[in-house]
Amino acid sequence: MITYGVVTHGGAGSPVEFLDGCTEACEAALSLLKVGRSALDAVVEAVRILEDDGRFNAGSGSALRLDGTTIEMDAAVMDSRGYIGIVISIRDVKNPVLVARAIIETPHIALSSQGATAFARKRGFPPFRQISQYAQERHKRIERLIREGRLGEENPRWQNRNVETFWNFDAPSDKDICSCDTVGAVALDKEGILAVATSTGGASPMMMGRVGDSPMIGCGFYAGPSAAVATTGVGEEIIKKMVAKTVYDMVSQGEEIRTASEKGISMVPSNVMVGLIALSREGFAAVSNRQMAYSVRIRED
Numbered sequence: 303m304i305t306y307g308v309v310t311h312g313g314a315g316s317p318v319e320f321l322d323g324c325t326e327a328c329e330a331a332l333s334l335l336k337v338g339r340s341a342l343d344a345v346v347e348a349v350r351i352l353e354d355d356g357r358f359n360a361g362s363g364s365a366l367r368l369d370g371t372t373i374e375m376d377a378a379v380m381d382s383r384g385y386i387g388i389v390i391s392i393r394d395v396k397n398p399v400l401v402a403r404a405i406i407e408t409p410h411i412a413l414s415s416q417g418a419t420a421f422a423r424k425r426g427f428p429p430f431r432q433i434s435q436y437a438q439e440r441h442k443r444i445e446r447l448i449r450e451g452r453l454g455e456e457n458p459r460w461q462n463r464n465v466e467t468f469w470n471f472d473a474p475s476d477k478d479i480c481s482c483d484t485v486g487a488v489a490l491d492k493e494g495i496l497a498v499a500t501s502t503g504g505a506s507p508m509m510m511g512r513v514g515d516s517p518m519i520g521c522g523f524y525a526g527p528s529a530a531v532a533t534t535g536v537g538e539e540i541i542k543k544m545v546a547k548t549v550y551d552m553v554s555q556g557e558e559i560r561t562a563s564e565k566g567i568s569m570v571p572s573n574v575m576v577g578l579i580a581l582s583r584e585g586f587a588a589v590s591n592r593q594m595a596y597s598v599r600i601r602e603d
Contacts, residue, residue, distance in 0.1 A: 306335045307600030308489040309586050310348050312358050313502075314535040314577035316595040320357055324597035327351040331489060332599040341489040341497035341530075342381045342403070348487035349377070349399040349499040360485040361397060362430075364503025367510055373430065373503060374415075374510070376517040377402040380525045381497035388412035388517045393419050396428045399501045412517070484516050486523070486532030488581040496530040496581065498523045515540035520547035528554035528582060533566075534594070535576030543569045545578065553582055563587035 308331040310324045330351055331344035353361025364373050374391040377398035387405035389398050391414055401422045405413055413421055423429075484502035491497075500523045502516040514537020515522035522533050524546040531546040540546075545566045552562035563580050567589050570576040577590025588596040 303603045304490055304581075304583050304585070304600050305603055306490050306492050307581065307586070307598070308332050308335065308344055308348060308487060309579045309581050309588060309598045309600075310352065310487045310596060311485065311532065311534060311577065311579045311588060312352065312595035313484050314575045314590045314594050315592045316358065318593060318595055320595040321597065323352060323355045323357060324595050326355075327487065328597035328599045331487060335489065335491050338492055340381070340493070341491035341495045342379060342385060342499075344489040344491065345487040345497045345499035345530075346379060346399055346403045348489070349485055349501050350397050352485035352487075353397050353399060353501055358485045359503045360501040361503075367504070367512075372510055374512075375501065375503050376513060377499070377501040378517045378519070378523050379403050379406070379497070379499045380519065380523055380530075382495050382525050382527050382530070386411050386519065388519070389418045390414035390513055390517045391418070391511060392422065394430045395419060395422045396430055399499055400427055401425070402499070402501075484514075484522070484534040486516075486534060486579060488525070488530035488532055488579055488586075490530070490581055490583065494583070496525050496527070498525045498530040498532045500532050500534075514538070515545075520544045522546060524550045526550060526554070529559060529580055530582075531563075531578060531580045533576065533578040534590075535570070536574045539570045539574045540576060545569060545576070549578065549580060553580070559585045560587040560589070563589045567591055 310328045312320045312324050327348040331348040334344045352358050356363045359365050375398045378388045379402045380386045385406045387402040389402045486500040488498045500516045521541045524531050531549050533545050549562050549566035559582050575592045577594045580587045
């Protein structure tokens with residue numbers, strides 16, 4: 303039986319070389335749990351660290367939209383007490399997960415776009431400073447795939463689709479312009495509370511305003527008395543299957559957590575990148591149909 307612990311991931315498709323970032327976030331979250339802090343505090347701190355890393359598709363490492371300039375981020379937090387905070391398409395904020403956490407204190411559950419950014423300014427959260435070098439290089443690779451007409455080969459969402467046809471930015475599409483990773487954390491505290499946090503810059507290439515699974519409850523995240531689940535990958539497919547809630551329901555009905563997680567992954571076509579982490583009092587899982595950097599720190603009876 304797990305008394306407390308945390309699992310972090312760097313996104314479906316994230317290389318194992320990024321394990322150090324997940325481990326740093328995991329250790330920081332565990333240190334909070336050790337001294338009696340809440341699972342919600344732990345997952346928020348873990349995701350904040352991942353947002354600041356620069357290699358992951360969140361915070362300073364967020365994927366650029368099709369125009370190569372726009373950054374819109376999503377984040378969500380939830381715990382088994384029913385606290386929920388969500389930000390959608392927020393811009394110019396260093397740590398979207400902190401804004402999502404602050405929304406719990408408001409009468410609302412979710413804020414989007416300009417309203418979310420204005421709320422962040424009101425609360426004094428620092429603005430976005432600079433996109434990481436890793437994120438810039440990742441976007442250059444997408445530009446190259448589009449120039450070569452090979453985008454659909456690596457990203458099924460864009461198979462047989464012309465980027466120009468869907469261009470919805472103010473700037474002209476004179477820039478030739480695939481990341482699907484998202485960061486997440488799940489935790490169990492000493493009081494038996496479970497929590498989840500997610501954050502993402504999206505799944506590039508993206509139209510302006512595109513929203514994936516990460517801020518959608520039951521799709522990209524879910525936490526209740528039985529488990530906490532965070533998904534990652536191509537959001538459009540995850541949303542269709544409501545993967546997080548589906549896995550949660552299987553666990554709540556007595557399915558072993560790894561078996562439930564593997565079944566959740568199998569609901570998505572194998573050519574679509576997807577992964578998830580899950581944690582309960584009985585165990586944990588970290589599964590993906592691609593490589594995925596993740597870290598686990600648990601304490602058992």
